[in-house]
Amino acid sequence: MTETLAQAPSGAEEVLDIGILDPAQTEFYRxxxxxxxxxxxxxxxxxxxxxxxxxxxxxxxxxxxxxMEGKELGILRDLAELAPEQQKLAREELEARYFxxxxxxxxxxxxxxxxxxxxxxxxxxxxVFAVKDISRSIKQLDDxxxxxxxxxxxxxxxxxxxxxxxxxRRKIEPYLY
Amino acid sequence: MExxxxxxxxxxxxxxxxxxxxxxLIWWVKGDMDPNGDFADAWVAFDRKEIYLVWGxxxxxxxxxKRLFSRKTRPTGARTPVLRAEGSRTWPAEDFDELKCERxxxxxxxxxxxxxxxxxxxxxxxxxxxxxxxxxxxxxxVKKGEELDAVRKTFHEEPVCPTxxxxxxxxxxxxxxxxxxxxxxxxxxxAFFGGYKKQVAVVIGGILISTLIGVLxxxxxxxxxxxxxxxxxxxAPVQSLVTALGLVVLTIFGIKxxxxxxxIVYMHLLAGIMPWVVYDIKLKIFKAMQRLGVSFYTGxxxxxxxxxxxxxxDNIYWxxxxxxxxxxxxxxxxxxxxxxxxxxxWKLTLVVVGATPLIFAVFKVMDRLWxxxxxxxxxxxANMSNMVSDNINGARVIKAFSRExxxxxxxxxxxxxxxxxxxxxxNTEGTAYPLINLMIYAVTTLVLGLGGVMVIRxxxxxxQLLTFVVYMDMLLGPLDxxxxxxxxxxxxxxxxxxxxEVIDTEPDVTEKPDAAEIEDLRGEIDIRELEFEYEPARPVxxxxxxxxxxxxxxxxxxxxxxxxxxxxxxxxxxxDAKAGAVYLDGVDIRDLKLSQIRRNIGVVSQDIFLFxxxxxxxxxxxRPDATMEEVVAAAKAASAHDFIMKxxxxxxxxxxxxxQDLSGGERQRVSIARTIIQNPKVLILDEATAAMxxxxxxxxxxxxxxxxxxxxxxxxxxxLSTLRDSDELAVIDDGKxxxxxxxxxxxxxxxxxxxxxxxxxxxxKYIGVGD
Numbered sequence: 001m002t003e004t005l006a007q008a009p010s011g012a013e014e015v016l017d018i019g020i021l022d023p024a025q026t027e028f029y030r031x032x033x034x035x036x037x038x039x040x041x042x043x044x045x046x047x048x049x050x051x052x053x054x055x056x057x058x059x060x061x062x063x064x065x066x067x068m069e070g071k072e073l074g075i076l077r078d079l080a081e082l083a084p085e086q087q088k089l090a091r092e093e094l095e096a097r098y099f100x101x102x103x104x105x106x107x108x109x110x111x112x113x114x115x116x117x118x119x120x121x122x123x124x125x126x127x128v129f130a131v132k133d134i135s136r137s138i139k140q141l142d143d144x145x146x147x148x149x150x151x152x153x154x155x156x157x158x159x160x161x162x163x164x165x166x167x168x169r170r171k172i173e174p175y176l177y
Numbered sequence: 178m179e180x181x182x183x184x185x186x187x188x189x190x191x192x193x194x195x196x197x198x199x200x201x202l203i204w205w206v207k208g209d210m211d212p213n214g215d216f217a218d219a220w221v222a223f224d225r226k227e228i229y230l231v232w233g234x235x236x237x238x239x240x241x242x243k244r245l246f247s248r249k250t251r252p253t254g255a256r257t258p259v260l261r262a263e264g265s266r267t268w269p270a271e272d273f274d275e276l277k278c279e280r281x282x283x284x285x286x287x288x289x290x291x292x293x294x295x296x297x298x299x300x301x302x303x304x305x306x307x308x309x310x311x312x313x314x315x316x317x318x319v320k321k322g323e324e325l326d327a328v329r330k331t332f333h334e335e336p337v338c339p340t341x342x343x344x345x346x347x348x349x350x351x352x353x354x355x356x357x358x359x360x361x362x363x364x365x366x367x368a369f370f371g372g373y374k375k376q377v378a379v380v381i382g383g384i385l386i387s388t389l390i391g392v393l394x395x396x397x398x399x400x401x402x403x404x405x406x407x408x409x410x411x412x413a414p415v416q417s418l419v420t421a422l423g424l425v426v427l428t429i430f431g432i433k434x435x436x437x438x439x440x441i442v443y444m445h446l447l448a449g450i451m452p453w454v455v456y457d458i459k460l461k462i463f464k465a466m467q468r469l470g471v472s473f474y475t476g477x478x479x480x481x482x483x484x485x486x487x488x489x490x491d492n493i494y495w496x497x498x499x500x501x502x503x504x505x506x507x508x509x510x511x512x513x514x515x516x517x518x519x520x521x522x523w524k525l526t527l528v529v530v531g532a533t534p535l536i537f538a539v540f541k542v543m544d545r546l547w548x549x550x551x552x553x554x555x556x557x558x559a560n561m562s563n564m565v566s567d568n569i570n571g572a573r574v575i576k577a578f579s580r581e582x583x584x585x586x587x588x589x590x591x592x593x594x595x596x597x598x599x600x601x602x603x604n605t606e607g608t609a610y611p612l613i614n615l616m617i618y619a620v621t622t623l624v625l626g627l628g629g630v631m632v633i634r635x636x637x638x639x640x641q642l643l644t645f646v647v648y649m650d651m652l653l654g655p656l657d658x659x660x661x662x663x664x665x666x667x668x669x670x671x672x673x674x675x676x677x678e679v680i681d682t683e684p685d686v687t688e689k690p691d692a693a694e695i696e697d698l699r700g701e702i703d704i705r706e707l708e709f710e711y712e713p714a715r716p717v718x719x720x721x722x723x724x725x726x727x728x729x730x731x732x733x734x735x736x737x738x739x740x741x742x743x744x745x746x747x748x749x750x751x752x753d754a755k756a757g758a759v760y761l762d763g764v765d766i767r768d769l770k771l772s773q774i775r776r777n778i779g780v781v782s783q784d785i786f787l788f789x790x791x792x793x794x795x796x797x798x799x800r801p802d803a804t805m806e807e808v809v810a811a812a813k814a815a816s817a818h819d820f821i822m823k824x825x826x827x828x829x830x831x832x833x834x835x836x837q838d839l840s841g842g843e844r845q846r847v848s849i850a851r852t853i854i855q856n857p858k859v860l861i862l863d864e865a866t867a868a869m870x871x872x873x874x875x876x877x878x879x880x881x882x883x884x885x886x887x888x889x890x891x892x893x894x895x896x897l898s899t900l901r902d903s904d905e906l907a908v909i910d911d912g913k914x915x916x917x918x919x920x921x922x923x924x925x926x927x928x929x930x931x932x933x934x935x936x937x938x939x940x941x942k943y944i945g946v947g948d
Contacts, residue, residue, distance in 0.1 A: 033296045096214055097281040125216045130344050152304040155283045174552040
């Protein structure tokens with residue numbers, strides 16, 4: 001059993017290397033079927049996923065690049081380090097995964113049987129969604145931004161509560177802290 | 178064609194424009210995104226040749242008609258959906274072997290697969306996830322030549338009200354908050370009082386009389402007093418006036434006393450009925466909860482529902498005790514006073530009635546403002562209290578990292594915010610109340626002025642005028658109350674609705690009416706093509722096959738999240754499979770009596786729950802008629818007897834919430850004893866010793882080995898040493914069996930099990946344990 005012992009995970013130095021990707025060695029492209037793919041150095045990955053480490057606070061930095069099985073290939077420190085074309089590809093993929101439309105006005109918030117029905121506008125589009133457990137579903141990200149998660153897990157963002165009209169703000173205000 | 182959902186005419190036209198033949202379409206789904214990922218109305222459909230995607234925007238357009246003598250039009254009220262097509266795409270159906278749904282953080286995607294190559298078809302938001310999953314299932318079934326009807330039974334229904342389109346608060350229960358029959362809820366609520374008809378009649382009678390007295394009192398206390406006793410023109414001698422005054426005062430006092438007594442009696446009666454009614458309600462809820470399946474408790478949607486149920490019963494209680502009597506009193510008072518005022522002077526009443534809606538409206542606006550301000554104050558206060566309790570619980574950590582100053586600052590910020598809200602409440606109150614008072618004062622002054630003129634013209638007496646003003650004052654209370662009580666009532670009905678929802682919920686695991694019972698159960702388990710998911714498009718168990726002969730022990734190993742515990746839950750029928758089945762002695766467990774399954778399948782799991790009660794009660798939980806000898810025998814078999822005897826109260830030690838603290842190992846041994854008493858044919862050990870140290874595990878292992886004798890055992894563990902004695906082993910990964918065989922077979926195969934074995938052996942060596 002001595003030889004198996006030698007294979008045991010050992011190095012603390014491996015733990016410290018969090019696998020930051022070199023932007024110069026990382027090249028995103030679209031595979032023929034339109035999915036995001038990446039070449040990292042020599043290795044080519046035909047389809048990859050991107051995941052944000054700080055989806056609300058810092059959506060453009062610390063992006064994990066994963067293969068389809070969820071194994072992390074590396075971490076991008078900042079999207080801005082990529083070439084503009086590359087950035088566009090990465091952002092499109094992130095946009096698809098973290099779809100989070102911006103609320104521009106709140107028409108009403110009504111409580112019915114323990115659920116809160118939000119009637120809101122996203123620019124020209126109007127939508128009604130239901131929110132359960134309002135104190136956990138409304139997240140105040142900073143002094144301005146507020147994220148709302150509905151019963152299905154869809155997310156909506158109020159980018160700046162002070163920038164939306166006063167009527168809308170007064171409707172959401174009682175639920176902020 | 179026949180389907181359980183209708184395709185709107187507009188959508189059908191769009192699909193036809195894209196080349197589809199409506200008669201040939203097999204299945205479709207409505208989406209909510211266009212190919213760019215923007216909100217849109219989209220439809221995806223397939224027939225035997227193609228998959229179609231169309232998108233555009235659907236809006237309800239109100240029909241308008243021309244007005245007479247005007248160039249303007251006016252709405253007719255009729256709405257027709259109008260579809261504006263924006264684009265379409267088709268894919269040949271033969272291009273794909275199968276369709277699948279991918280779930281992302283906040284969206285999903287329908288993906289076509291051909292020879293392992295994936296092609297994106299359309300994206301949608303998570304609210305459409307379940308329906309796209311159904312769509313993929315329908316396509317895959319047709320592709321494989323299966324009957325669509327068979328898979329369609331498992332399809333999801335839209336969780337929206339068909340009448341108004343509003344989403345159901347809980348997709349599993351089809352109760353629309355807007356359209357649900359409030360009347361029937363109220364009727365059912367009042368039905369709880371059915372057994373107390375006499376008392377209720379007395380209470381209502383009491384309220385009526387006491388209100389009547391209250392309304393008539395000013396006639397004597399003001400009218401009679403001013404006109405007949407304190408009248409300056411009164412020529413009667415002082416002596417008799419004083420006597421009359423004394424009589425009036427005594428009468429007023431008597432009336433008040435009488436009224437008070439009445440009130441005490443009916444409030445007493447009411448307080449006597451209400452706890453019984455609430456008791457009935459709570460008992461009903463509790464019984465319903467026992468009947469409901471595990472998914473009801475673990476379901477994300479229902480979690481908060483359960484939390485609220487007791488609060489709901491209290492809501493109902495308080496409305497009936499504190500609200501309803503006052504609704505009747507205030508309503509009657511309002512009507513009574515207005516009637517008396519009308520009789521006294523219809524002219525002055527007109528002034529008051531003119532001002533009433535205004536005052537009512539102001540009260541209503543104020544109530545809404547109050548609600549908003551107080552809610553905000555409440556939210557901020559809750560936030561602050563959370564921070565305090567966070568700090569108390571985390572005191573050690575705060576000190577260890579010397580973060581006292583930062584925590585103080587954090588608290589100061591929260592506290593400042595709360596203070597701001599508090600100031601706003603006070604300021605608003607400070608401004609609003611005087612303003613309201615001023616308004617009321619203005620009306621009173623107006624009435625006094627007009628009334629004064631009438632007195633001078635001898636159209637009414639001073640006493641009458643003063644009585645009138647007193648009545649006016651008496652109007653304010655009921656007006657204020659009635660302006661906000663409707664909200665209270667609405668909350669009470671909401672609560673009642675939730676209560677009835679729980680009572681009415683059908684458990685998702687139900688016994689068939691003709692359920693069978695196997696005599697002499699052997700305990701053979703057969704799992705065939707089992708599929709299960711907690712959430713749509715996230716399968717946990719995928720076509721799993723397993724066989725455990727009666728009396729054998731099967732060890733199940735696998736990574737966290739591989740689906741091991743789910744298998745155990747499915748065997749115990751805590752959930753029903755989505756497809757495939759579990760067979761016990763060759764019979765589908767869904768055809769068996771639930772009581773037989775529960776009696777014959779014992780589960781010892783990692784999280785042990787001991788009920789409030791004594792150790793002995795807990796051991797004989799499954800069979801309350803077990804004798805003391807049996808209890809001790811079980812405890813001894815579970816290696817629990819020794820430690821129980823070391824407790825001062827021995828078998829009478831109280832455990833559970835508020836009772837004696839037992840260690841994890843001790844609790845586990847009690848739970849094993851409980852299972853021994855149950856004497857099940859099938860034993861499921863779900864990570865039973867995972868949280869224990871090696872020494873304790875060894876002790877418990879012995880107890881478990883004794884327990885396993887003569888039983889079919891399914892042992893789930895991540896520590897392989899626990900499964901040494903298994904007859905067969907199965908490695909589960911991603912909801913499937915990836916390896917199956919005896920220990921020597923698997924070690925020889927050098928596959929997944931061997932890999933796991935190696936990793937653990939190395940880990941043990943690494944920390945200096947093992948051989």
